[in-house]
Amino acid sequence: xxxxxxxxxxxxxxxxxxxxxxxxxxxxxxxxxxxxxxxxxxxxxxxxxxxxxxxxxxxxxxxxxxxxxxxxxxxxxxxxxxxxxxxxxxxxxxxxxxxxxxxx
Numbered sequence: 129x130x131x132x133x134x135x136x137x138x139x140x141x142x143x144x145x146x147x148x149x150x151x152x153x154x155x156x157x158x159x160x161x162x163x164x165x166x167x168x169x170x171x172x173x174x175x176x177x178x179x180x181x182x183x184x185x186x187x188x189x190x191x192x193x194x195x196x197x198x199x200x201x202x203x204x205x206x207x208x209x210x211x212x213x214x215x216x217x218x219x220x221x222x223x224x225x226x227x228x229x230x231x232x
Contacts, residue, residue, distance in 0.1 A: 130171060130180040135190040139209075141181045147231055148206040150181045152197045159218035160201040166221045170228065177232055205231045 133141050133150070142148050151167055153160035171180040185192040185200060195204060195211075205213035205227070213231050 130168065130182045133181045133183045133188060133191065135188050138181075138183070138188065138191050141179075142206045143209045144179050145208075146176075147178045147212075147228065148181055149178060149228070150183055150204040150206065152183045152185055152192060152195075152200050152202040152204070154185050154200055157200050163201045163218040166219075166224060170221065170224055174225075174228065178228060203227075207231070 130151070131137075131141055142150065149167070149171075151160075151163070153164065167180055171178060183191050185197060199216050201216075201218060203215045204211050213227065215227060219227075
């Protein structure tokens with residue numbers, strides 16, 4: 129299950145041995161609500177290789193500002209705390225799985 133990041137917990141959450149996908153979202157964002165169940169499903173299926181961290185941009189504005197998040201949903205892909213890829217906008221499950229596999 130996805131972890132919810134706060135301004136204080138974020139740095140420790142992206143330091144996992146797995147590929148960490150950080151989902152920047154907000155409750156009022158329609159495309160975010162479309163992407164969320166897809167992310168949940170993919171995380172469940174690939175839990176041995178990925179971890180999902182959710183960042184509500186309204187609650188954790190410091191993180192959103194640090195990573196210059198201008199549009200949501202934005203996904204940042206981290207390996208050992210370093211960004212290795214980024215996507216902006218909702219995407220279908222096959223495209224998300226392809227992106228994940230390219231970064232494993």
